[in-house]
Every structure is written in C-alpha cells, then in structure tokens.
Amino acid sequence: NAGVTQTPKFRVLKTGQSMTLLCAQDMNHEYMYWYRQDPGMGLRLIHYSVGEGTTAKGEVPDGYNVSRLKKQNFLLGLESAAPSQTSVYFCASSYARLGRGYEQYFGPGTRLTVT
C-alpha cells in the first residue's frame, strides 16, 4: 500500500515549457486535490476532483489544468510555465472517515523551479 505518490520529485523548467505532474493513490479515494505551497503562504488549493471524470477549480487555478481519467490518478498540467509557478506541489486524496472528517492523505511533494 503505497498511499499517495507523486512523479517527479524535482523538476526544473524554462519559462514557456510545459509539463505534467502525476499523482497516484491506491486507497480507492473519491476525492483528490492539487495544492501549491509557497513560503509564508501555507497550502493553497489549485484544482480538485470529487470523482473520476470530474474536476473543479480551487483558489489559485490560473495557469494550470487537470484531468482525472482514472479514479486513482490525478494529473496537473502546466501549459506554459512561468517563474511565478516555482513552488512545491502537493497532491492529496481523501474520503469521509468516521471521526476524522475528510482527512486528507498527502503525497511527498514535487519541487518545481521555473527559470
């Protein structure tokens, strides 16, 4: 049981390049999320999904797209990377757990630098 995994762990992009971050979970969770973490800002929600084939915008969606073609995978895409997208990206998944609300399980993070 690997939990939530993220690929890659580190990446350096040049401005204008594109890339896709992959998140996979093996816990059969319905909900999945993508966050970014910047110094002094906490975690901010980019996009989320409440089930296979559905996605929705979070707090900071601009410049990102997502897809959830399979229940276990949630992809985050950057079509034209900008230096402002330099951040640590976390994926998470959740389900309604008795006594724990919708506790979210996090992946290890992806550190992205855009030069």
Place this chain on the structure above:
Amino acid sequence: AQKITQTQPGMFVQEKEAVTLDCTYDTSDPSYGLFWYKQPSSGEMIFLIYQGSYDQQNATEGRYSLNFQKARKSANLVISASQLGDSAMYFCAMREAYGGSQGNLIFGKGTKLSVKP
C-alpha cells in the same frame, strides 16, 4: 477576511515541556471540521488530529490534544511533553460542509515550532 489565522509565525519550547499553538477560524457554517497537520523539514504533510464542530469532547491523539472553544472560534493544538522530533511547521486547517470553500480544506499559514534540548 482570513478563514484560518495562526498568529504565531514561530515558537520555541523546551524539551519535555508542553506548548500550545494557536488557531482561530472564521465560518458561519454550523457544520465544519478542524484539522492539524505537521510538516517536518523533510516536507511531508502528516495528519495529527481532527475535531468536528458537533463533537462534545476535545479531541486527543496521544501527546496531541485540541483545545476547542467553539464560542471563541479557536482550535488550539496542545503538545504535551515536547520532543526534539516535534520541531516542524504546524498547519491548522478547516473544512466547511456547506460554505464557499466547497467542502475543501482551507489552511492557515503555519507556525514553526522549534524544540530546544
């Protein structure tokens, strides 16, 4: 207005002493949940404790307890008998059942706790 406020950017505590990390929240939703996560220097997010808005008792998980004061809208984390391994960033978060956050977690900016030997 911030939904989750953590007023202590950084705190120090002596090993083996107790420490309280503050968290206040803002919601008009009658049903909500409050979470605390720990982020050590290695970067992963670790769930610590959860409190539901209708829970009558304060939540406890080992050395962690949540001091839930509903009328004051505060959900402070208490760590008893601090250990060196408790040095980390701590995030408070809230999930509203019906509010504008669409059921998603809203995080505070975090408190960096340093435990001194």
